[in-house]
Amino acid sequence: MRVGVGCSPVGARRRIGAERLVRVMSRDKTPDTHFLPDFGSFGMAIRFILLAELIAIIITIGRNPVFDEQAWQDLNLLSAFAITISLCSVVILKLAAPLLKRASITIGSLLVVLLLLLTTAIGIDGMIFALHDLGLISERWPPWRESLIVRSLMVAAIISILGVRYIILQHRAETETKAQQEARMQALQSRIRPHFLFNSLNSVASLTRSNPEKGEAVMHDLADLFRVLLADARKLVPFSAEREISRQYLEIEKIRLGDRLQIIWNVSNNIPRSTQIPALTLQPLLENAIYHGIEPRFAGGTIKIDMWAENDMLNILISNPLPDVPKNTHGRGNKLAQENTRQRLVTQFGAAASLQTFEEGGQYHVKVKMPIVRG
Numbered sequence: 238m239r240v241g242v243g244c245s246p247v248g249a250r251r252r253i254g255a256e257r258l259v260r261v262m263s264r265d266k267t268p269d270t271h272f273l274p275d276f277g278s279f280g281m282a283i284r285f286i287l288l289a290e291l292i293a294i295i296i297t298i299g300r301n302p303v304f305d306e307q308a309w310q311d312l313n314l315l316s317a318f319a320i321t322i323s324l325c326s327v328v329i330l331k332l333a334a335p336l337l338k339r340a341s342i343t344i345g346s347l348l349v350v351l352l353l354l355l356t357t358a359i360g361i362d363g364m365i366f367a368l369h370d371l372g373l374i375s376e377r378w379p380p381w382r383e384s385l386i387v388r389s390l391m392v393a394a395i396i397s398i399l400g401v402r403y404i405i406l407q408h409r410a411e412t413e414t415k416a417q418q419e420a421r422m423q424a425l426q427s428r429i430r431p432h433f434l435f436n437s438l439n440s441v442a443s444l445t446r447s448n449p450e451k452g453e454a455v456m457h458d459l460a461d462l463f464r465v466l467l468a469d470a471r472k473l474v475p476f477s478a479e480r481e482i483s484r485q486y487l488e489i490e491k492i493r494l495g496d497r498l499q500i501i502w503n504v505s506n507n508i509p510r511s512t513q514i515p516a517l518t519l520q521p522l523l524e525n526a527i528y529h530g531i532e533p534r535f536a537g538g539t540i541k542i543d544m545w546a547e548n549d550m551l552n553i554l555i556s557n558p559l560p561d562v563p564k565n566t567h568g569r570g571n572k573l574a575q576e577n578t579r580q581r582l583v584t585q586f587g588a589a590a591s592l593q594t595f596e597e598g599g600q601y602h603v604k605v606k607m608p609i610v611r612g
Contacts, residue, residue: 277331497537530557
C-alpha cells in the first residue's frame with residue numbers, strides 16, 4: 238500500500254469532502270413534473286371558485302337585460318350552484334389524483350374532463366333535490382331538469398376542455414423554460430479556463446520525479462475538482478463541502494505559485510451549518526483572483542475570503558491585490574468570468590442574488606450576496 242500525502246488522513250478527509258459534494262450534486266431530487274397541478278391545494282380551490290363565480294356572472298348578465306332584483310336572485314342562485322360544483326370538482330380531482338398521475342397526458346386529460354362532467358351532472362341532481370327538499374320547487378323531477386343538465390354539461394365541457402388545454406400548454410412552457418435554464422446552468426458551470434488544467438498538469442509533471450507522493454496528492458485533488466465540474470449544476474451543495482473543494486483548488490495553485498500565493502479565510506460562526514449554495518460558486522472567483530491579481534505581480538500577494546450571514550443573506554467577499562501593470566486582456570477575461578458567475582446566481586436565485594465588484598485601497602473586491610437556503 239502506498240504511504241504518502243495522497244494517502245494521509247488529511248488527504249483522505251479532503252477526498253471524502255469532495256466525494257460528498259459530488260454525491261450531493263448527483264443525488265436525484267427531481268420534483269414531480271406531471272402536467273396536472275395539485276388540485277387539492279388552496280390556490281387551486283380559489284381559482285376554481287373564482288372561475289365558477291365568473292361563469293355565474295356571465296350567465297346572469299346574459300339572462301337579464303336589466304340588473305334588478307330578479308337578476309340578483311339569479312346571481313345568488315347561480316353562484317351557489319357554481320361554487321358548490323367547483324368545490325365538489327376540487328374534491329373529486331384530489332381523490333383521483335393518484336390515478337391521474339399514473340396516466341398519460343391524453344388519458345389523464347380525458348379522465349379529468351369526464352370527472353368534471355360527472356361531478357356537474359350529479360351536482361345538478363343534488364341541487365334539484367335540495368331545492369325540492371327546502372320547498373322551493375314543487376316537483377322532484379321538474380320538466381326542465383333534462384334541459385338544465387344538458388346545458389350545464391355543455392358549459393362544463395367547454396370550460397374543462399379549455400382549462401385542461403391551458404394546463405397542458407402551461408406545463409409544456411414551464412418544462413421548456415426549466416430545460417433551457419438547466420442547460421444554461423450546466424453550460425455556465427462547465428466553463429473552465431484551459432490554462433488552469435495545463436498549469437496543474439505541468440505542476441504534477443514537475444513533482445513526478447522530485448516528490449511523487451505530493452504529485453499523487455495533487456492528482457487526487459485535481460480529479461476531485463473535475464468530478465465536481467462534470468456533476469449536475471442544478472444542485473445546491475452544503476456550504477462546508479463548497480469550502481472544502483475551494484481549499485483543494487487553492488492547494489493545487491499553491492503548488493505552482495509557492496510563497497507568491499497566500500490565503501486568509503475569515504468565516505463567521507453565524508452562518509448556519511445547514512446552509513446550501515450553488516456548486517462551484519467560490520472556485521471560479523478564486524481562480525479569477527489568482528489569474529488577474531496574483532499571477533501578474535512579481536511578488537504575488539494575498540487572497541482574502543470573508544464570509545458572514547446577515548438578514549438571512551449569505552455574504553462572500555473575495556479580495557486580491559491589483560496587478561502591478563494592468564493588462565487589457567486580463568481585464569476582459571475578468572469581466573467575462575464575473576458575468577458567468579453572476580448569470581449562474583441570477584439563474585438560481587433571481588433578483589435576490591447579486592455580484593458586485595469594486596476597487597479600494599489597492600485591492601480588487603468581489604462581493605456576492607445570495608439568500609441562505611437551509612438543507
